[in-house]
Amino acid sequence: MKKSIFCCTNCNFQTDLTFTDPRCPKCNEPLAVLSPIDHENIDIKSWDKPFWERYSNFYPYISNSAPLLGAGLTPLTSLSDLADQYDLAALFVKNETMNPTWSFKDRGTAVGVNHALSLGYQRIGTVSTGNMAASVAAYGTKAGLDTYILVKGDMADEKMNPIAIYGVNLIRVHGDYGQLYNKSLELGAANNIYFINSDVPMRIEGSKSIAFEIAEQMAFDVPDYVIVPTSAGGNFRGIMKGFVEFYEAGLTSKIPTPICAQSTGCYPIVKAFLAGHEKISHFGPTDTIAHGIENPIPPSGNAVLRILKKYNGLAVAVNNQEILAAQRVMATNGIFGQPASAVPLAAVHKLHQQQQLPKGSKVALIATGSGLKYTAAFAKHKLHSSETTVAELPQHFQELIK
Ligand SMILES: *Cc1c(COP(=O)(O)O)cnc(C)c1O
Ligand SMILES: [Zn+2]
Secondary structure (H helix, E strand, C coil), X not given: CCCCXXXXXXXXXXXXXXXXXXXXXXXXXXXXXXCCCCHXXXXXXXXXXCHXXXXXXXXCCCCCCXXXXXXXXXXXXXXXXXXXXXXXXXXXXXXXXXXXXXXXXXXXXXXXXXXHHHCCCCEEEEECCCHHHHHHHHHXXXXXXEEEEEXXXXXXXXXXXXXXXXXXXXXXXXXXXXXXXXXXXXXXXXXXXXXXXXXXXXXXXXXXXXXXXHHHHCCCCCCCEEEEECCCCHHHHHHHHHHHHHHHCCCCCCCCEEEEEEECCECHHHHHHHCCCCCCCCCCCCCCCCHHHCCCCCCCHHHHHHHHHHCCCEEEEECXXXXXXXXXXXXXXXXXXCHHXXXXXXXXXXXXXXXXXXXXXXXXXXXXXXXXXXXXXXXXCCCCCCCCCCCCHHHHHHHHHC
């Protein structure tokens, strides 16, 4: 059987899986894994297996030595009242808040740690402002690797502690955050540290399991549309890669139309798409409540534009008010996501108003991370509770129950 290789997402560059630069040396666009898939012998194993074993035809290069910590197998929840409200046949939420560190990042981290171990690394690291830091900290610790987490110099203690608790090397770095990304790769090369940064190929391989699970959870039907809140673009690329691989393997009969959702406070990809450009440009300054999707210069931005073009996708940006409203509606449907997680539902609302979502469509939203990750959002909602004494509780109930 042919081996898996890295391939450029833009030009014809190819190399083997020991290559450590996540970008193409010819055109500087991101690399991706290309695996030969034996269509005759697809074997999807039971749900108690790690996703790379369950879908082993699609992960032929992975060993089982890395910790999974239960990543994946998240619920696909159907919100039928909302589907009716938006004239849709179905509205699903893929609830990624239920991963071990409460965001989808765990899928890519698990695959990245697997890759690092297979190459013999004893050190891993990441540059992150949030969910990726906690995820790499958890998996690095569990795998027994020396783990280095580089964060912004002004990061609040409240956000440092949920990373520090894993007992890793956590480093506040003052100065330009954009430069830190390249610096980390240099330091990684010099010190044998495998940096699992935002859109490295193995993160994409983790995210594609989201698509595989959605297809399985829909009995190998797929949604007409999938809406992904997008920052670096890695998750978007991974989810589409998964849908394409299942389609090409003959497991599903079509590929969903992708919708890239961003916030109006940071929408470099949507902006380029709407202007018909093939390349993104730096967006700045940013200002959004959806901090999970606040990358002003997404490293996979051009790759996302290529995918949108190829699959006739849509791109939409929503503002803070729309995001907060959607966050509240999701919570009243039992799913409390951080603001970035509410962006897809806000996008449905907006696209419905603009009559861009055909009646009777099936739509899947990716709720990427937990609401408890960003408790500052509580202050933006008018939340209330009531108060009474034990003695007055019966009277209080009478008033409440009416
Ligand atoms: C990382 C993250 C995103 C964006 O994913 P990208 O792969 O950077 O596009 C969206 N939502 C949440 C909660 C995240 O943590
Ligand atoms: Zn290239």
